[in-house]
Amino acid sequence: MITLYGMYRSRATRNIWALEELGLAWQLKPVIQAYRLEARGVDPASAGAALNTRSPDFLRLSPAGAIPVMEDAGLILSESLAINLYLARKAGGPLAPKDAREEALMEQWALYGATGIETDALEISMAYAKGVAEGAEAAIERASDRLRRPFAALEAHLGAHSHMVGGRFTVADINMAEVVRYAQPHKALMAAFPRVTSWLDLCQARPAFQKMWAAREAEAV
Numbered sequence: 001m002i003t004l005y006g007m008y009r010s011r012a013t014r015n016i017w018a019l020e021e022l023g024l025a026w027q028l029k030p031v032i033q034a035y036r037l038e039a040r041g042v043d044p045a046s047a048g049a050a051l052n053t054r055s056p057d058f059l060r061l062s063p064a065g066a067i068p069v070m071e072d073a074g075l076i077l078s079e080s081l082a083i084n085l086y087l088a089r090k091a092g093g094p095l096a097p098k099d100a101r102e103e104a105l106m107e108q109w110a111l112y113g114a115t116g117i118e119t120d121a122l123e124i125s126m127a128y129a130k131g132v133a134e135g136a137e138a139a140i141e142r143a144s145d146r147l148r149r150p151f152a153a154l155e156a157h158l159g160a161h162s163h164m165v166g167g168r169f170t171v172a173d174i175n176m177a178e179v180v181r182y183a184q185p186h187k188a189l190m191a192a193f194p195r196v197t198s199w200l201d202l203c204q205a206r207p208a209f210q211k212m213w214a215a216r217e218a219e220a221v
Contacts, residue, residue: 005069034054053065184200
């Protein structure tokens with residue numbers, strides 16, 4: 001059985017979504033971010049602290065001290081987008097690449113999302129999660145401006161294709177949708193890219209996403 005180490009309120013959401021879509025047997029081993037414990041007034045190194053990203057037991061598994069991490073039959077794999085590509089190949093079926101060409105395109109879009117979109121999108125997400133504190137508006141607008149170029153590339157692609165790869169819903173859509181989601185609270189940005197917005201809405205309407213999201217919302221902040 002696949003073991004996923006992490007929390008719903010982390011990048012593990014993209015792996016949980018994929019696992020639900022693929023129907024693979026899996027279990028979640030809760031590992032909370034150390035900074036979330038500190039926000040609750042708990043020392044991550046204390047004897048009674050929950051397993052967290054600074055716990056020696058977790059660091060032996062993942063020296064980087066970051067979640068999620070996947071374990072499958074002796075394979076230890078980190079980096080959530082890479083985990084999803086592995087899971088799709090393992091399961092096969094319509095979410096997986098059907099040939100080397102599709103595999104290359106899925107890897108291309110995963111790398112583009114990680115390098116060209118995620119940093120600025122995450123800055124927007126974190127600003128909104130904090131209630132857009134004083135001074136955050138300017139940071140949101142700067143991040144939004146930087147995202148216009150990669151979002152324009154997505155808009156053009158989705159204007160010519162129904163999905164990211166292969167004309168069908170695949171793991172490439174899960175990976176990109178979970179990256180783009182971070183920018184979703186900034187309505188002005190999303191409104192400027194209607195094809196991206198409608199594609200994201202379709203992705204998030206899927207039952208597997210809805211199941212994952214309900215569990216995430218139920219998890220303590």
